[in-house]
Amino acid sequence: MSRALRVGIGTAVAIAALALPHALTVPYFLHLTILACIWTVLAQGQNLVQGFSGYVSIAAGGFMAIGAYASALLSVKAGWPVWTSMALAPFVAAAFALVVGYPSLRVKGHYFAIVTLAYNLVIVTVLNNYESFTGGEAGMPNIQRPAALVLGGLQLSFAGREGYYYLVLLAAAAATAGGALVLHSRVGRVLIAIRQNEMVVDALGVAAWRYKLFAFVASGFLAGLAGALYAHFIGFLNPEPFGTDQSMNAILAVTLGGSGTLLGPIVGAFLVVTLPEYLRVADTYRLVAYGLLLVLATIFMPRGIVPMVSRGFQGMATRLAAALRPRPDPTP
Amino acid sequence: MTRIDEGLVARCTAVLAGLALCATAHAAQKELVIGVSDALTGPGAVYGLPQSNAVRMAVDDTNAKGGIKVGQDVYKLRLVAYDDKANPTEATNSVRKLIDRDGAQYLLGFCCSGPTSAVASFIGRENVTMLVGNAAERTITAQGIPNLFRTRPPADFTGSAAGAFVAKRGVKTIAVIGSLDVSFYSQYLEAFEREFTRTGGKILAKETFGLKDRDMTPQLTKVRALNPEALLVLGYVEPCAFVYRQAVELGMKMPRYGFTSGSEEQFLKVATSEQMEGVWDLRPTELTVSALGEKANAYVAEYTKRFGTPPSPSSPYAYDQFYVLKHAIEKAGSVDPKKVQDSIRSGGIPPEAIMRYLPVGSAMFDENGQAYTTNGAFQWQKGKWVYVSDLPSDPVAYSKYLRSLRK
Numbered sequence: 001m002s003r004a005l006r007v008g009i010g011t012a013v014a015i016a017a018l019a020l021p022h023a024l025t026v027p028y029f030l031h032l033t034i035l036a037c038i039w040t041v042l043a044q045g046q047n048l049v050q051g052f053s054g055y056v057s058i059a060a061g062g063f064m065a066i067g068a069y070a071s072a073l074l075s076v077k078a079g080w081p082v083w084t085s086m087a088l089a090p091f092v093a094a095a096f097a098l099v100v101g102y103p104s105l106r107v108k109g110h111y112f113a114i115v116t117l118a119y120n121l122v123i124v125t126v127l128n129n130y131e132s133f134t135g136g137e138a139g140m141p142n143i144q145r146p147a148a149l150v151l152g153g154l155q156l157s158f159a160g161r162e163g164y165y166y167l168v169l170l171a172a173a174a175a176t177a178g179g180a181l182v183l184h185s186r187v188g189r190v191l192i193a194i195r196q197n198e199m200v201v202d203a204l205g206v207a208a209w210r211y212k213l214f215a216f217v218a219s220g221f222l223a224g225l226a227g228a229l230y231a232h233f234i235g236f237l238n239p240e241p242f243g244t245d246q247s248m249n250a251i252l253a254v255t256l257g258g259s260g261t262l263l264g265p266i267v268g269a270f271l272v273v274t275l276p277e278y279l280r281v282a283d284t285y286r287l288v289a290y291g292l293l294l295v296l297a298t299i300f301m302p303r304g305i306v307p308m309v310s311r312g313f314q315g316m317a318t319r320l321a322a323a324l325r326p327r328p329d330p331t332p
Numbered sequence: 333m334t335r336i337d338e339g340l341v342a343r344c345t346a347v348l349a350g351l352a353l354c355a356t357a358h359a360a361q362k363e364l365v366i367g368v369s370d371a372l373t374g375p376g377a378v379y380g381l382p383q384s385n386a387v388r389m390a391v392d393d394t395n396a397k398g399g400i401k402v403g404q405d406v407y408k409l410r411l412v413a414y415d416d417k418a419n420p421t422e423a424t425n426s427v428r429k430l431i432d433r434d435g436a437q438y439l440l441g442f443c444c445s446g447p448t449s450a451v452a453s454f455i456g457r458e459n460v461t462m463l464v465g466n467a468a469e470r471t472i473t474a475q476g477i478p479n480l481f482r483t484r485p486p487a488d489f490t491g492s493a494a495g496a497f498v499a500k501r502g503v504k505t506i507a508v509i510g511s512l513d514v515s516f517y518s519q520y521l522e523a524f525e526r527e528f529t530r531t532g533g534k535i536l537a538k539e540t541f542g543l544k545d546r547d548m549t550p551q552l553t554k555v556r557a558l559n560p561e562a563l564l565v566l567g568y569v570e571p572c573a574f575v576y577r578q579a580v581e582l583g584m585k586m587p588r589y590g591f592t593s594g595s596e597e598q599f600l601k602v603a604t605s606e607q608m609e610g611v612w613d614l615r616p617t618e619l620t621v622s623a624l625g626e627k628a629n630a631y632v633a634e635y636t637k638r639f640g641t642p643p644s645p646s647s648p649y650a651y652d653q654f655y656v657l658k659h660a661i662e663k664a665g666s667v668d669p670k671k672v673q674d675s676i677r678s679g680g681i682p683p684e685a686i687m688r689y690l691p692v693g694s695a696m697f698d699e700n701g702q703a704y705t706t707n708g709a710f711q712w713q714k715g716k717w718v719y720v721s722d723l724p725s726d727p728v729a730y731s732k733y734l735r736s737l738r739k
Contacts, residue, residue, distance in 0.1 A: 026432050026433050027428075027432045028428045028429045028431075028432035028433045031424075031425070031428045031432070032425070035421070035425075125513075128513040129513055131515075131518070136513065136515055136518070137445075137446065137513055137514050137515045137518075138445065138449065138469050138470075138471060138515030138516075138519075139420075139446060139449050139450075139515075141449055141452065141453045141471060141475065142453060142475075143453070234420065234421065234424055234450060234453070234454075235450075235453040235454050236420060236449055236450040236452075236453035238420060238446045238449070238450075240418075240419055240420055240446050241419060241420055241421045277425060277429070280414055280415070280426075280429070287373060
């Protein structure tokens, strides 16, 4: 795809994203889009570990919980401004990721997945049982939205869904841009090399564990940001949404969209949020239908949707170019 | 001069009048969307699905009788029910869909506390009326949200009555096994402990199990070694049934008290009637025909006929919600949610209500939007729950306490 075409498509998508709240007649769809943007932030973080370096972490839900609770506790219990709490929450989650990632990344493959699964379980158990601090299963109500901002005489309110949409859109765009920066940097190339063959990376004298730790901490940071955005959007927190189901959904979003690609987590996040909602027409069978769709998608699109669509477009472009190419005149 | 055919005029007038009447009748027939958000799948479905069915039954009955008459208009009801999987995010999504897309201004159901609390956190900003059923977490009505009402009393309202009852039966030491990380069970226990220890009782152990756990023998073995005089079991039906069954299998013969609200059919899926014999359930006076009378009998028969399975004991909370709403709309003479809320707040107990409510003053709901039922002691005797006695309950005092929690 030429650079001009890519810029054109990117601009069109950006305009469509900015105009979306005015185009939607039913606010419920804006609600789902906000959740999908939050899940995009989470999935971009998961992609750093799973897609780039090939390590499957089952702790995304746990780190999201840490970000969510950090922001909620700082704003509700400590009385800090919501903006400050939201800004600090990703750093709290990243600090946790650093502490647990250092020992965890000494193990590989399935063992790493099991260790991170255990972290997720521990985090949820602590949140459930440390009632005096977190509210336990009963949860924390009345988590406020961030205050309005005044920029150049223009007041931006986040109390409604429209304002909040722009906030989460910005966060999703920033997470994607961050992923792109990493992917096209030396760090990204080392992470991909680790995914291909970690022993070779070690043999070349590169400290692979540092790069893996970086990916894990950055992933925790983005999960924490997603958690903070979620907490102040929903307005209520209990540990239920942060269990291993959530971590599996993050893995699913990356796998379904396209592991190791930049667009894959976006597509995957939107599918993970919207598909179960659209399948509500199937009533109590919706989760069966959802599971069936996922099985079929995994069988027929093992590399994910984005790589498959991309290959399809490339094939079409090649055939189109061949068809348009002037054929040599057979006459002498 | 042209003669006017009087017969023709009369016929034309009659036709026109008929058409006008048809047009009026057509214009007056309107539709009212009733939204239900509840756990229709997953562990919470044992409470959520019967609640949703109960509302469906009440809606169908009302439609069959012509609908709800509001002034000159008659409203036919359309029920839209969504599954929230007992998950806060799912509940937020389903309620947003009900309000934004389906245009529901009346929301019923809500069996589980987590998702209900999530919806309660934003429902105050919406022009809708929300009626909560089985979700018993105290804070749901402690916040004083003006458009939220709950038919089931909070868990600790029942817990303190249960504590006094067990102490009065001469039990001095008790061990607790339950889903203690679920808030409304921990609130029940907190109130139980306060009353039980007031008269010198002692809780020897508090053992926890998860909602999906099925093997409780480790907790029971530990408890057995402490030799308590009785066992208190708190949790969803299935895990509690496993506790009762495995206690018998381990040879534990002490009295077993519980707080589960499970039906006979639900328990018998896991434990035999012999294993359940003598178990106490200390809970709001829910669906037991001997406790609630003929109206409950008719409800059970009708529900069983329609859905092919008996209702859960807590399902009438949702059935009663609907009739609270119906009478409030009729009394308000309007479907404006604000007028209907005022009507609910000042209204009495609907005649169709299955549960035995204790009014606060003359109204069914107190200033917190909370209704209270009597609490009862039920015992498993020869294959079924038998209502033994009421538990001492004071809704006025609890209502004041609930109001005092508001920030």
